[in-house]
Each structure stands twice: as C-alpha cells, then as structure tokens.
Amino acid sequence: MDATLRFLRRNGAVLVLLVILAAVSTAAPGILRWRAINSLLQDNAPMLILIVGATLPILLGCLDLSIAAMASLAAVSAALLSPVLGSASVPVVVGGAAALGGLQGWLIGRLQVPSFVISLGALGIFKGVAMYLTGANMVGITPGIWIYDLLGSRSFGMSNSFLLVLIVAGLFAAMLKFTNLGRNIYAFGANEIAVYISGVRRDMVRSFAFATSAGCAALGGIMMISQTMFASATVAGSLLLPALVGVVVGGTAISGGVGGVLSSLIGGLIAILIRVGVTISGLPPESQDVAFGITILIAVALTTDRAKIGVVK
Amino acid sequence: MSKLLQSQGPLLALLGLVLLFSVITDSFASWGNLGAVLEAAAIPAVVAIGLTFVLMQASIDLSVEGVASLANIILAITIANSVTATDIGLWAVPLVLGVGLAIGATSGAISIYVRMPSLIVTLGMWLTTVGLAALLYPGRLPQILDTRITGLAIGKVWGLSWIVYLTLALIIMALLVEKHTRFGRMCRAIGENEPVLVMSGIKVIRHKIAAFALAGGCYAAAGILMGARIGVGNTQSGVGLLFPSIAACVLGGTLLSGGHGGVRQSMIGVLILVTLRNGLIMVGVDPLLQSALEGAVIILAVAGSTWHLRRKIRVIK
Numbered sequence: 053m054d055a056t057l058r059f060l061r062r063n064g065a066v067l068v069l070l071v072i073l074a075a076v077s078t079a080a081p082g083i084l085r086w087r088a089i090n091s092l093l094q095d096n097a098p099m100l101i102l103i104v105g106a107t108l109p110i111l112l113g114c115l116d117l118s119i120a121a122m123a124s125l126a127a128v129s130a131a132l133l134s135p136v137l138g139s140a141s142v143p144v145v146v147g148g149a150a151a152l153g154g155l156q157g158w159l160i161g162r163l164q165v166p167s168f169v170i171s172l173g174a175l176g177i178f179k180g181v182a183m184y185l186t187g188a189n190m191v192g193i194t195p196g197i198w199i200y201d202l203l204g205s206r207s208f209g210m211s212n213s214f215l216l217v218l219i220v221a222g223l224f225a226a227m228l229k230f231t232n233l234g235r236n237i238y239a240f241g242a243n244e245i246a247v248y249i250s251g252v253r254r255d256m257v258r259s260f261a262f263a264t265s266a267g268c269a270a271l272g273g274i275m276m277i278s279q280t281m282f283a284s285a286t287v288a289g290s291l292l293l294p295a296l297v298g299v300v301v302g303g304t305a306i307s308g309g310v311g312g313v314l315s316s317l318i319g320g321l322i323a324i325l326i327r328v329g330v331t332i333s334g335l336p337p338e339s340q341d342v343a344f345g346i347t348i349l350i351a352v353a354l355t356t357d358r359a360k361i362g363v364v365k
Numbered sequence: 366m367s368k369l370l371q372s373q374g375p376l377l378a379l380l381g382l383v384l385l386f387s388v389i390t391d392s393f394a395s396w397g398n399l400g401a402v403l404e405a406a407a408i409p410a411v412v413a414i415g416l417t418f419v420l421m422q423a424s425i426d427l428s429v430e431g432v433a434s435l436a437n438i439i440l441a442i443t444i445a446n447s448v449t450a451t452d453i454g455l456w457a458v459p460l461v462l463g464v465g466l467a468i469g470a471t472s473g474a475i476s477i478y479v480r481m482p483s484l485i486v487t488l489g490m491w492l493t494t495v496g497l498a499a500l501l502y503p504g505r506l507p508q509i510l511d512t513r514i515t516g517l518a519i520g521k522v523w524g525l526s527w528i529v530y531l532t533l534a535l536i537i538m539a540l541l542v543e544k545h546t547r548f549g550r551m552c553r554a555i556g557e558n559e560p561v562l563v564m565s566g567i568k569v570i571r572h573k574i575a576a577f578a579l580a581g582g583c584y585a586a587a588g589i590l591m592g593a594r595i596g597v598g599n600t601q602s603g604v605g606l607l608f609p610s611i612a613a614c615v616l617g618g619t620l621l622s623g624g625h626g627g628v629r630q631s632m633i634g635v636l637i638l639v640t641l642r643n644g645l646i647m648v649g650v651d652p653l654l655q656s657a658l659e660g661a662v663i664i665l666a667v668a669g670s671t672w673h674l675r676r677k678i679r680v681i682k
Contacts, residue, residue, distance in 0.1 A: 163668040164675045166621055172608060173664035180657020188653055296488070306482055341496030348489040353479050 064354040065303045065318045068347075072325045080332040086209070094211035094279070096324050098123065098272040099291050103298040103320040104221045104313055105268025108261040109157075110299055111228075113241045113308025114167035116262060118156065119269040119295060121178035122149055123288035126270035128182045131191040131283040139199040146270045152178075153266020157259035167262075182285035192282045203278035213275045217317075220268065224313045237261060241308025297344060298323045301351040322347065375617045375633045378666060382637065386644035393647045400524050406639040407532040408587050408594070410632055412610040414539045415469075415583025417631040418549075418576040420614055423556040423623025424476070424483040426580050429587075429610060431494030432468055433603030436461045436588025438498045438507075440514070441598020447508040455513060462585050468494060469581020473574035483577075491607075498600045507598040517593035528590050535586070539628045548572055556623025612659075613638045616666050637666070 077084050093100075102119050109116040126145050133141040156174055160167050193200060203213050228234035236257050240247045248254055272291070277283045302319025304311025326347055330340045387394035412429055419426045442449045444457040453460070468490065476486040509515055517527040543549035551572040554562055562569050584603070591602045617634025619626025641662055645655060 159664070163664070165664065165668050165671065168621060169612075169615055169667045170664055172612060173660040173662075175608070176656040176660025176663065178657075178660075180654045180660065183653040184651060184657070293488075293492070297492075300485060300488075306484055336500060338496055338499030338502070341492045341499065343496070345489040345491070345493030345496065348485060348492070349475065349481075352481055352485045352489075 064351065065301065065315055065322065068301075068351055068354075069318055069322050069325070072322060072329060076325055076329040076332065079329070083328060083332065090206075090209070090211060090214075092324060092328065093214040094206075096320070097211060097213035097217050098275045098288065099294055099298070099323075100214070100217045100317065100320045101220060101268050101272045101275065102288075102291055102295040103302075103316050104217065104224060105265040105272075106295050106299050107304055107311065107313050107316040108224070108237065108264050109167065110304050110306060111237050111241045111308060111311060112258060112261050113244070113306075114160070114258070114261070115171065115296075115306070116153075116156070116167065116265045117171040117292065118153075118174035118178055119265055119272075120288050120290070120292035121175040121182070122152070122266050122269040123273035123276070123291060124283075124285055125149075125178040125182040125185075125273070127273035127277045127283035127287050128186050128191055128285060130274050131193045131277055132185060134197055134200070135194050138197055141197075142199050142274055145274065146267050149270030150263040150267035153269075154259040154263035156266070157262030158255055160262075161255045161258055171262075179285065179289075186283075186285050188285060190282050190284045193277050195281065200274075200278040200281075203275055213278070216271070216275070220271070221313050221317050224264070228312060233257070233260065238309055241310070243309075294323050294344075295320075297348055301348055303351075319351075322351070374669065375630060375637065375666070378669075379633055379637045379640065382640050382644060386640070386647060390644070390647040393644055396524065398643065398647075402636070402639050402643050403525060403529050405643065406635050407528045408590050409606065409610050409613060409639070410532050410635045411535060411583055411587045411590060412606050413613050413631045413635050414535060414628055415580035416610055416614055417539075417619050417626065417628050418543075418552050419483070419580045420619050420621060421552040421556045421623060421626065422573060422576050423559075423621075424573070424576070425487065425611075425621065426469075426472065426483065426577060427487040427607060428468070428472060428490040428494060428581070429584050429607045430603040430605070431491040431498065432465055432581055432584040433588040433591060433606055434600055435468075435494045435498040435501070435603075436465055436585035437592045437602040438501050438598045438600060439464060440589050440592045441507040441509050442501065442503055444514060445510040446598070447510060448503045448505050449507065452511075454511070458589060461589055462582050465581040465583070465585025465588075466578045467581070469584075470574055470578040472581070473577030476577075477570055477573055495600075502598075502600050509592055509596055509598065514589070514593050515596050517590070518596075528593060531590070535583075536628065536632060543628050548575055552576060553624055553627070556625070558624075609638055610635075612663050616663065620671070 082088060102123060106116060106119055126149050130141050130145045133144060137144060156170050159165070160170050203216070205212055207215070228237060236247060236252050240254070240257050244254070273288055276287055298320035299316045300306060300319065301322050302311065302315035302317065304316055323344070326343050327340055330343050331337065392398060416426060416429070440457050440461045443451050443453050443460060445452040472483070472486050472490045475481065476483045517531070520527055522530070551567070555569055555572060559569060587606065588603060592598060595602060613634035614626070614631045615621060615634065616637050617626060617630035617632065619631050619634070638659070641659065642655065645658055646652065650658065
C-alpha cells in the first residue's frame with residue numbers, strides 16, 4: 053500500500069496525463085493527429101512558458117501573481133518598441149522584464165513583505181502602466197520583423213514557439229539539477245533558515261527566481277503577439293490562473309522545495325487536455341472550469357507530500 | 366509615539382489620506398462624496414469580514430469570486446425574474462446563504478481531512494463555482510423582478526442605500542462574534558499557535574471549518590447585494606472582488622501569516638482602498654493609471670505597517 057502510494061505520488065502527474073489522454077483520444081481519435089497536436093501546442097505555448105517560469109518562485113515557497121500582467125505589459129512594450137528597434141525589441145523587453153522581476157524578489161527581502169503582496173502590487177502597477185501606454189486600445193505590430201515571424205512559424209514541423217518552450221524548460225531543468233544555485237533553490241524552499249545560516253545570500257536566490265518568472269512571462273507575451281500580431285493591456289490577463297493550476301497539478305508543492313520545471317510542463321499539458329476534452333466530449337464549455345477545479349483537488353490530493361506539512365494552513 | 370504608530374498605523378494612514386484629499390480637492394470633502402465612498406465600500410466590506418476570520422487562522426480563501434457569482438445567479442433564477450418561471454420569493458435569500466455556507470464548509474473540510482493547503486483547495490473551489498455559475502446561467506440575462514431585492518439598492522434613507530445599512534449591521538455582528546465568542550478568540554489563537562491548541566485538547570477542527578463556512582456565507586451575501594445593485598444575475602458579477610478584498614485585509618493589518626488583525630482592522634483597510642480610489646479620481650489622475658497607483662500603495666502600506674516586525678532572521682514567503 054505504501055509502495056503504491058509512493059509510486060502514485062512520484063508519477064501521479066504523468067499517470068493523470070496518460071489517463072486523460074487515453075480518455076480524450078478514445079472519444080475523438082482525431083486529436084492524436086500530428087496537425088491537431090501541433091496547433092494545440094502552438095496556441096498554448098505562451099501559457100506553457102508562463103508555467104515554466106512560475107515554477108521557480110513556487111519552489112522557493114513564494115508566489116508570483118504578476119506574471120500574466122507582466123506578459124501583457126511585455127506584449128504591449130514589444131509592439132510599441134518594434135518599429136524603432138526591430139528584432140532587438142525582444143531582448144530589450146525580456147531583459148527589462150527580468151530586471152523588474154529581480155527587483156520584486158529583492159524587495160521581498162529588503163522590505164520583508166510577503167511575495168503575495170509584492171507581486172499583487174506589481175500586478176496592479178504593470179496593468180496600469182500597460183493601460184496607460186496603450187490608452188486602453190489595441191496596438192498592432194509592424195509586420196515583417198524577423199524575430200516575430202520566426203516565433204510565429206514552424207521548423208521541423210513543430211511550432212517555433214513550442215520549441216522555445218522546450219529549450220527554456222530544458223535549460224532551467226539542467227540549472228536546477230546541476231548547479232549550486234539550483235540546489236540552493238530547493239534548499240531555500242525546504243528550509244529557509246538553514247539556507248541563511250549556511251551563508252547563502254537569500255536576496256540573490258529570490259531575485260533570480262523572480263527574474264526568471266518575469267523573463268519567461270515576457271517571452272510568453274511576445275509569443276502571443278507573434279501569433280496574433282496585435283497586443284493590448286489585457287491580452288494575457290486570463291493566463292494567471294491556468295498557469296498556477298499547471299504548476300500545482302504537475303506536483304510542484306506550493307509550500308516549496310518539491311517539484312520541478314518538467315513536472316510543471318506536464319501539469320500544463322494536463323490543463324490543455326482537460327480543456328480539449330471538455331470541448332470535444334460535447335459538454336457545455338462552461339463545465340471546463342468545474343473540470344479544472346476538480347482536477348486540481350484530485351491531483352494535489354494525490355501528489356502532496358504530507359510529511360512536510362506539520363499544520364495544514 | 367512609535368507604539369501608537371505601530372498599533373494604529375492603518376487608521377492614521379486612512380485619516381492622512383482623507384485629510385490630503387480634502388485639502389487638495391474641493392469635491393472630496395462633501396456629504397455626497399462620503400456617501401459614494403461608503404456605497405463603494407459596502408460589498409468589499411462584506412467579503413472582507415468573511416475573509417478576516419479565515420486569515421486570522423493563517424489560512425486563505427480564494428473562492429470569493431466564484432461563490433459570489435454563483436450566489437448571484439442562484440438568487441436571480443430562483444426569485445421572480447424575467448427568464449425562469451421559478452419564484453420562491455424571499456426564501457431565495459436563505460437558500461443562497463445556505464449554499465455559500467455549505468461551499469465554505471466543504472472547502473474547510475477538504476483542507477483539513479484530506480490535509481491539503483487551503484490555498485489549493487479554495488483555488489479549486491473558485492474554478493468549480495465559476496463553472497457551476499456558468500452552467501446554471503439560463504442563457505439570457507435574468508433580470509431580478511422582485512422589488513424587495515432591487516429596492517435594497519434603490520431605496521435610500523439619509524442618502525444611503527439599504528446595502529450600506531445591512532453592511533453596517535453585519536460589521537457590528539462580526540465584531541461581536543470576534544470579541545465575545547469562543548469562536549472569535551479561537552480564530553486568533555489558531556493563527557498564533559495551532560499546535561499548542563491541539564495539544565491542549567481543543568477541538569481546532571470545528572473552529573477552522575466554521576471560519577470557512579462563515580466566509581462562504583459572507584461571499585454569498587455579497588453576491589445577493591451585488592444582485593440588488595446590478596438588478597440582474599450575471600456569471601461575472603463576482604469578478605474583481607478577490608484581490609481588492611485580500612489587499613484591504615492586509616492593508617488594515619490582518620496579516621496573511623495569521624494571529625493578527627481583526628474585523629475592525631480589515632474594515633479600515635477597505636476604507637483606505639476605497640478612499641484612495643475615489644480620491645485619485647477627484648485629483649484627476651488618469652483613470653488608466655489607477656491600478657498602478659493602487660498597486661504601489663498596497664506595497665508601501667504593507668511595508669510601512671509591518672516595518673516594526675522586521676528581524677534579521679525571518680522567513681518571508
């Protein structure tokens with residue numbers, strides 16, 4: 053029994069993914085066609101990259117609520133900068149986003165204010181600035197800029213946006229596994245005081261985690277405009293919840309220290325499949341949210357490591 | 366002096382804001398505008414009351430928007446309305462409140478018995494209730510025809526609608542519960558140190574479930590008041606309630622880490638947020654920049670009001 057439970061806990065997310073995939077593909081075999089998969093992955097690449105980025109703060113036991121607002125702000129800024137900077141607008145925007153994220157992480161430690169509050173404030177700030185920059189209108193992007201065309205197109209039959217998601221996720225996974233910084237992130241989530249006493253600079257670790265989540269969010273925003281060719285201040289606003297759901301369903305514990313980028317990616321795929329499953333099974337689209345809600349509850353109930361939780365809060 | 370600043374910081378911030386806006390604008394300090402501030406504060410205040418008891422216990426409840434929308438829809442389709450034939454009259458109100466209580470109690474029970482963080486359970490509950498609200502939606506916008514509900518927003522006494530008076534009554538009740546019942550005292554104690562209570566043989570579980578149930582009831586009440594104000598059942602009616610109400614609680618001094626604050630503090634937080642919103646419009650700040658200024662104020666206010674808690678080794682998540 054214990055062994056079964058442990059197996060479920062370790063591979064719960066993958067099993068859930070396979071079960072849902074089996075169910076969906078029996079109902080509609082067409083979903084397994086390469087073209088269908090490809091277009092699903094392309095449409096959802098922005099959400100997936102947000103999920104990848106959101107994982108790092110959650111590994112610390114923090115929460116970054118500003119990612120969706122950051123993605124919108126980045127999309128808007130990229131659209132506004134692209135006529136001047138061309139392809140260079142992408143590194144500028146992603147770099148700027150990472151700096152703002154790093155600032156958030158640094159402020160959490162300096163002001164000793166919970167990440168929930170800092171990133172909630174940042175959500176408001178980013179949203180307000182994006183609204184102000186656009187005057188609450190749509191902003192189009194100049195066609196024919198190399199980097200946006202690249203992100204919007206395909207190579208080796210795969211969407212370039214999705215390939216970028218895979219590359220970024222792979223880099224982060226390697227970083228978490230093989231570098232000191234990566235191990236410090238897990239240790240930070242497991243026991244922050246111990247990390248502090250062993251001489252790790254907490255501010256650095258936190259700033260790094262929040263810089264990556266903001267940088268990934270900016271990439272997500274840029275992927276969105278490379279597909280739709282326009283941006284608005286609320287273009288990515290609805291991605292916050294699905295992104296957090298993806299991370300959590302994948303098995304990364306909100307309490308920190310457990311999980312990883314690749315599990316989050318699996319969680320993201322589960323979220324996509326639930327949406328598809330609801331649509332093709334002929335259920336009213338409104339039941340999507342119910343399905344999401346119940347899946348989170350079941351997935352987390354299966355994957356949470358109770359040994360870490362002394363008191364349930 | 367510094368002690369006063371620590372304990373009454375949010376109240377002083379509120380007075381400071383009121384003073385500032387009264388001096389720099391002519392229109393802020395008027396009876397009409399005071400009424401507008403109270404009207405705007407009423408529904409967030411009802412939500413914040415429920416949230417406060419949960420936050421005091423160091424749990425969190427994210428399900429506000431879903432539960433309030435669901436309550437609003439159930440009210441609209443069970444009372445006299447323009448779409449469905451059902452009309453159970455004012456029985457709709459206890460029905461809706463009961464649904465809210467039941468949803469809250471379910472969240473609490475899942476969190477405790479399945480041992481999952483309340484953040485996740487209520488996130489799941491948020492999505493589930495949003496979906497249920499959409500499923501119950503009868504296809505066309507149901508207009509609430511029962512004037513006993515819509516009259517709450519239209520009928521005015523001394524320039525204020527019944528929504529404000531009902532909210533005031535609810536605040537007084539919540540203050541009495543907080544100060545004078547075992548449940549109220551336990552909420553703070555659970556946030557302060559739950560393991561000690563468990564070891565002393567106190568049945569913590571029923572107080573925790575009660576807090577979530579109470580919160581669910583408050584969100585349902587907010588959904589009803591929302592129905593009175595907008596006069597229709599809308600699946601989006603609860604949207605936008607969550608973050609401001611959490612921010613208001615935290616601004617007032619009800620910390621997310623539990624054990625601190627209370628209903629009075631949270632109400633001050635609600636007033637700060639609403640005053641700020643109102644005052645900034647009066648000052649003539651570009652409405653598009655509103656949320657940016659609000660965000661900055663939330664960060665500064667929380668940093669300022671918890672400055673005295675700073676310690677070298679402190680875990681901040």
